[in-house]
Amino acid sequence: MSVSLWQRASGGDPIRCQVAVVGGGITGVSAALELEARGVDAVVLESRAIGAGASGRNAGFLMRGAADNYAQAAEQWGRERARELWKWTEDNLADLVAMGVDGLPSFEYRPSCLVAADAEEESQLRTSAAMLAEDGFDVSLIEHGSAAPPPEDPVWRAGGSCLGLVNPGDAVCNPSELMAHLAAQLRAVRVLAGVEVATIEFGGGSGVRLATSRGVVHADRVLVCTNAWVGRLLADVAAIIEPNRGQMLAVRPEDPRDARLAYAYYLDHGSEYVRPGPGGTVVFGGARKHHAADERCADEEPTQTVQDHLERMVAKHVTPRYEVVARWAGVMGFSRDELPVVGPVAPGEHVWVCAGFTGHGMSLAHRTARHAVSAMLDDGPNPFPLERFLPATE
Ligand SMILES: Cc1cc2nc3c(=O)[nH]c(=O)nc-3n(C[C@H](O)[C@H](O)[C@H](O)COP(=O)(O)OP(=O)(O)OC[C@H]3O[C@@H](n4cnc5c(N)ncnc54)[C@H](O)[C@@H]3O)c2cc1C
Known part of the structure; x- marks a missing residue:
């Protein structure tokens, strides 16, 4: 998408925030919940509506594991990695339950x-x-x-x-209902639906400028959670997540x-x-x-x-x-190795990606997004680093 001169001005004064989250699926909304819990001034920019993408269109399996079976996962990633991954998905469900999803009519x-x-x-x-x-x-x-x-x-x-x-x-659930429930818990974070991000400009030392269909957003940092569409905004990631x-x-x-x-x-x-x-x-x-x-x-x-x-x-x-x-x-x-991808996409660490859930985002993304925020803001542990795909440097 391109943004015309007139559209750039149509949103009034540019929006300013500490963190802009692009994408309002389970990843973006979960990241926003973590930002809200930390008191960070954040904005979610979603081109359509919350849950309009895969998060509102999936089968609603909240399932342990992220591969066809455990033996195959151990062969593909190693036994210890498979064990960590299965535990991660168990904990992801426990985290969602802690957010009250077990009280939803569709959850069982x-x-x-x-x-x-x-x-x-x-x-x-x-x-x-x-x-x-x-x-x-x-x-x-x-x-x-x-x-x-x-x-x-x-x-x-x-x-x-x-x-x-x-x-x-x-467990299983209606994923649209789950999305509405999570998003309803956001109080301070601004959720802007119907706002498509066209470009993300960074490189200087003073944060990031996003051109959107409703004007300009300036953010100290950006977390891109557009999963399947991530390559459209971040060309470097297009070869990693398709x-x-x-x-x-x-x-x-x-x-x-x-x-x-x-x-x-x-x-x-x-x-x-x-x-x-x-x-x-x-x-x-x-x-x-x-x-x-x-x-x-x-x-x-x-x-x-x-x-x-x-x-x-x-x-x-x-x-x-x-x-x-x-x-x-x-x-x-x-993603190329079928595991999520979290990390900075450019020098300066102003723009991060959290995506690549490879068909298992309801089981992985809530916990992964919360950890992505912690990795981005506090240098917290990142079990799915983007760097694994980058060429080794001396
Ligand atoms: C048919 C199907 C069945 C599935 N079944 C399951 C299942 O049973 N269990 C399971 O664990 N997983 C399942 N999955 C996978 C799961 O749905 C995804 O992994 C998960 O929803 C990804 O969430 P997300 O927030 O990263 O991406 P999405 O939910 O796709 O959200 C990305 C958002 O970004 C927005 N966006 C894109 N570009 C821009 C832009 N430029 N500016 C602003 N916003 C933008 C989109 O509109 C979208 O809302 C299934 C997926 C599909 C398609």
């Missing part, structure tokens, strides 16, 4: 269940369960013939599923018993997900891996191909008799 503790798609994933889930138990996490396995899956649950009823790994402490679309489908089965899923399911290495929704609905999502090239985009429209795939999932896992209630899409920011 509902265990997640990873269902093996094939023998290879079955073996990974058995290994994951053993490793999780060793590392002190609650976990159980369910399978036909031993610890039994719920007999009425349509995902197991057909006898197709063979093994499930259950995470007992997980947009990827995710699509969703909500259906209402003709027979209400078909909506009685016991778990929030993660299928086929987490590439597909299914959970019970409000009012007798079942919510399906994912299937990106079969359409990866088409889904590598920043377009929030659903497509026929992926929606057809999701409808085949409905028939396979729940019932062929249903009505479609809603179809939608959202855009995620995938």
Whole structure:
């Protein structure tokens, strides 16, 4: 987006603040809550409305972990890193509960269940369960013939599923409701919706100048929380975090018993997900891996191909008799190593980024954003440093 001469002046006097947060999703709002708690004079600049991006469009899984399974995470990042990450997501949920989200009408503790798609994933889930138990996490396995899956649950009823790994402490919610709840707790921080940031100019010693669709903002520091869109404002980050679309489908089965899923399911290495929704609905999502090239985009429209795939999932896992209630899409920011990215993007440390949640922002971003503020203002610990992607210097 470019900003005309006339628009630059239209906002009246320039806004001044200590910290400008760009983006009003769960990351930006959580960062704002931390800034408010510290008494920092802060402004949130959101181009549309709070929760208009992925934070209001996701599946609402508040789930432990940030990969398809623990064994795979240990292989990808190392055992200790996987353990830290799982603990981080557990703590993220505890932090949200401390903010009162467990009092929301849509919030419920509902265990997640990873269902093996094939023998290879079955073996990974058995290994994951053993490793999780060793590392002190609650976990159980369910399978036909031993610890039994719920007999009425349509995902197991057909006898197709063979093994499930259950995470007992997980939860689900309506993410839009969660966003409204978090944002309503901001009192002193100014939230400016409908304000798109066009450019961020920095480099001098005197803070940062943001050109927006409603005039100029001057800030001592800026925290960019635009996730999928971060590369549009920060060219250096475009090669580290790229947009990827995710699509969703909500259906209402003709027979209400078909909506009685016991778990929030993660299928086929987490590439597909299914959970019970409000009012007798079942919510399906994912299937990106079969359409990866088409889904590598920043377009929030659903497509026929992926929606057809999701409808085949409905028939396979729940019932062929249903009505479609809603179809939608959202855009995620995938980082190169699938972990969040937090850090200064330029010399002087005036502009920071907190993004790259790679499909797991509801489980990661609240805690990560609060820590990003502490890292930016107090040099506090930063478990997801941007520097890991920068070339090593002598
Ligand atoms: C279909 C789908 C299902 C998902 N399911 C889950 C799930 O079940 N569990 C889970 O943990 N995660 C899930 N995710 C991922 C999760 O939704 C995201 O990781 C998380 O919402 C990212 O939050 P965010 O605040 O960083 O980004 P966003 O919520 O996308 O917020 C970024 C905001 O920045 C604004 N913005 C962009 N550019 C500008 C600009 N120039 N100026 C001002 N504002 C700007 C946008 O309007 C947007 O509101 C899913 C995502 C999708 C798309």
